[in-house]
Amino acid sequence: MSDGQVTLKHVTKSFDGSQFAVQDASVTIEQGEFFVLVGPSGCGKSTMLRMIAGLEELTAGEIHMHGRLSNDLSPSKRELSMVFQNYALYPHLTVEENILFGLKVRKVSKQEQRRRCDEAVDMLGMREYLKRKPRELSGGQRQRVALARAVVSQMPICLMDEPLSNLDAKLRAQMRTEIRQLQQELGITMIYVTHDQVEAMTMADRMMVLRQGEVQQVGRPLDLYNHPANDFVASFIGAPPMNLTTATVDNSGTLHVPGAPRPLVMDQPLPAEQEVQLGIRPEHLHLEPQEDSDWELPVHLQTVEVLGNETLLTMDAGGADWKAKIPGQWSLEAKRQAVLYLNSSHLHLFALDNGKNIGASLSAPVQEEVTL
Amino acid sequence: MRKSLLYTLLTISALVMFFPILYAFSVSFMTSEDIANRQIVPTNPTLANYYDVLQSVPILHYLMNSFIVASTATLGMLIVSSLAAFIFAFIPFRGRQAVFLLFISTLLIPWEATMIPNFLTIQSLGWMNNYLALTVPFFALAFGTFLLRQHFKTVPMELYEASRVEGLSHFQFFYKVVVPYAKTSFVTLGIFGFLTTWNMYLWPLLVTTNDTVRTVQIGLRRLQADEVATNWGLVMAGVILVIVPTLILLAAGQKQLQKGLTKGAVK
Numbered sequence A: 001m002s003d004g005q006v007t008l009k010h011v012t013k014s015f016d017g018s019q020f021a022v023q024d025a026s027v028t029i030e031q032g033e034f035f036v037l038v039g040p041s042g043c044g045k046s047t048m049l050r051m052i053a054g055l056e057e058l059t060a061g062e063i064h065m066h067g068r069l070s071n072d073l074s075p076s077k078r079e080l081s082m083v084f085q086n087y088a089l090y091p092h093l094t095v096e097e098n099i100l101f102g103l104k105v106r107k108v109s110k111q112e113q114r115r116r117c118d119e120a121v122d123m124l125g126m127r128e129y130l131k132r133k134p135r136e137l138s139g140g141q142r143q144r145v146a147l148a149r150a151v152v153s154q155m156p157i158c159l160m161d162e163p164l165s166n167l168d169a170k171l172r173a174q175m176r177t178e179i180r181q182l183q184q185e186l187g188i189t190m191i192y193v194t195h196d197q198v199e200a201m202t203m204a205d206r207m208m209v210l211r212q213g214e215v216q217q218v219g220r221p222l223d224l225y226n227h228p229a230n231d232f233v234a235s236f237i238g239a240p241p242m243n244l245t246t247a248t249v250d251n252s253g254t255l256h257v258p259g260a261p262r263p264l265v266m267d268q269p270l271p272a273e274q275e276v277q278l279g280i281r282p283e284h285l286h287l288e289p290q291e292d293s294d295w296e297l298p299v300h301l302q303t304v305e306v307l308g309n310e311t312l313l314t315m316d317a318g319g320a321d322w323k324a325k326i327p328g329q330w331s332l333e334a335k336r337q338a339v340l341y342l343n344s345s346h347l348h349l350f351a352l353d354n355g356k357n358i359g360a361s362l363s364a365p366v367q368e369e370v371t372l
Numbered sequence B: 001m002r003k004s005l006l007y008t009l010l011t012i013s014a015l016v017m018f019f020p021i022l023y024a025f026s027v028s029f030m031t032s033e034d035i036a037n038r039q040i041v042p043t044n045p046t047l048a049n050y051y052d053v054l055q056s057v058p059i060l061h062y063l064m065n066s067f068i069v070a071s072t073a074t075l076g077m078l079i080v081s082s083l084a085a086f087i088f089a090f091i092p093f094r095g096r097q098a099v100f101l102l103f104i105s106t107l108l109i110p111w112e113a114t115m116i117p118n119f120l121t122i123q124s125l126g127w128m129n130n131y132l133a134l135t136v137p138f139f140a141l142a143f144g145t146f147l148l149r150q151h152f153k154t155v156p157m158e159l160y161e162a163s164r165v166e167g168l169s170h171f172q173f174f175y176k177v178v179v180p181y182a183k184t185s186f187v188t189l190g191i192f193g194f195l196t197t198w199n200m201y202l203w204p205l206l207v208t209t210n211d212t213v214r215t216v217q218i219g220l221r222r223l224q225a226d227e228v229a230t231n232w233g234l235v236m237a238g239v240i241l242v243i244v245p246t247l248i249l250l251a252a253g254q255k256q257l258q259k260g261l262t263k264g265a266v267k
Helices: A045-053 A094-105 A110-124 A139-153 A169-186 A196-204 A220-226 A231-236 B001-028 B031-036 B046-058 B061-089 B095-109 B109-124 B131-138 B142-152 B157-165 B170-181 B184-198 B202-206 B214-223 B230-267
Strands: A006-013 A020-030 A034-038 A059-066 A080-083 A157-161 A188-195 A206-211 A213-217 A243-249 A253-258 A264-266 A272-281 A294-306 A310-317 A319-327 A336-342 A348-351
Touching: A006 A045, A020 A059, A020 A206, A020 A213, A034 A196, A045 A059, A045 A157, A045 A188, A080 A139, A080 B157, A094 A110, A094 A139, A110 A139, A110 A213, A139 A169, A139 A206, A139 A310, A169 A188, A169 A196, A169 B184, A169 B230, A188 A196, A196 A220, A196 A243, A206 A220, A206 A231, A213 A220, A213 A231, A220 A231, A231 A243, A231 A348, A253 A294, B001 B230, B031 B230, B046 B061, B046 B230, B061 B095, B061 B131, B061 B142, B061 B170, B061 B184, B061 B214, B061 B230, B095 B142, B109 B202, B131 B184, B142 B184, B157 B170, B170 B184, B184 B230, B202 B214, B214 B230
Parallel strands: A034 A188, A034 A206, A080 A157, A157 A188
Antiparallel strands: A006 A020, A006 A059, A206 A213, A243 A253, A243 A272, A243 A319, A253 A264, A272 A348, A294 A310, A294 A336, A310 A319
């Protein structure tokens, strides 16, 4: 049973023949999966979605939908529905007519139209404005109409292109939950494009991070968060982003971090005299030694922002700008020296040239010879 | 104070603008003596002029012809211009921009300059004294195509894409989405087209040699030329009869026309 499955094989798109909008992307999106394409603007995520929709032709590669090669299939033959960023509601039609428009074109029977419309309207709670025109609706209501249109189509795949970016923050959080619930209720495959990593993290079963047309990593949100494949994913996923700084490997294979009193030891040897990037999440930094703290780093505090439940610190750590997120309310003085405590197993190592995660784990041996 | 001054000025200028029509209206009810005495209002209003017009020339026949010609030309123009505009706005093809520019550049050529070749074409097609000669040459209108294309261009691309996902053909998208979307432009162009063809004089005169398909504007000319001393009361009665349909059309379409014109101005 491969209804609702989408497989990309080495999909490549170039608009001008010299630069790639999407380069060699391969992935299989399973039936019923909530799959998020995420990346900064211009990374090719929308282009990829449009290729899946059939609105954009492939330069190379294959798209299989429902188990069949679909490269040359027109959008309407691909059995999918699509929700656009600006909702794409027909301005001259009422909400109800907008919802039923696609069904009329597909010559669905009147009874069936009625039934599906009622179902979608109840699901999305929009009965009171069925007879209004789109211009009389608020952003959130328009969004619901666009969703209802996708729901009544009963297609096994739904594509969404940044559907929440025109809404305010509060409504966005609410719609996020609603869309996720809707997808689970209907059991459809959802392919969702966003530039917002929070949306990706909270909604996705699996996500794909893109950068300049290249796939950076595909996986479950927490896997990407805990084991980023490279420094881009590490700094793109998570807010505030992962802190990075440059460190040097010496002849004996230990790692020297600028400003740190003690070096770190790697469990796998790296070529000597090499520079690498060291990364750590802001929430893994502490101002006081924790039970599992085994390494410390002196920093210079720049600013302190107390948010109520947590405190955000920005600091200068050996020349790099770092951020720390510490639970609780800390009324600290800024512009002074401080020491950060952390557990070295939370550290990530990335190659300096291509940013790839080296996959080495680090430890901080207690150095007795220091007391010589 | 300022407002009353403004309205006084507006009223005066409206009277000046309307004077010819008002005077024609007045004259159409005058007797020959009144006209000779340069009366402003008829001393002895009479419908004789209207009666005479209907007697002396087949004015109703002319009006009918005009109506058929103007309606057909308007309808044809709307259909041809909108289809062309749709292609120029939505269907990409190689050299589209060049073809469009060529299309638009015909606006630079005065109608009179193309009159002789058009006449020869009509003659060789054997369309003399035929409604075809009066309507078909006006179907493809660069101005109309341009006006509609500009409005079609404001249709969000997402609507086009959404309709493709929903399985609409190009033509379904055209008449189910684009036409309702650009309704005001259609009304504007329709009124413009109707008035233009209604008021044509030279071309109908060229391609007709008898009364079968002649339009009312030529009929008016006939009222004037028949006698040595023109009966102006008769002519003005004819003029009023000719103006009425256009006035009705304008009054009916005014709201839409305004919407259409200002819409273009804002975007």
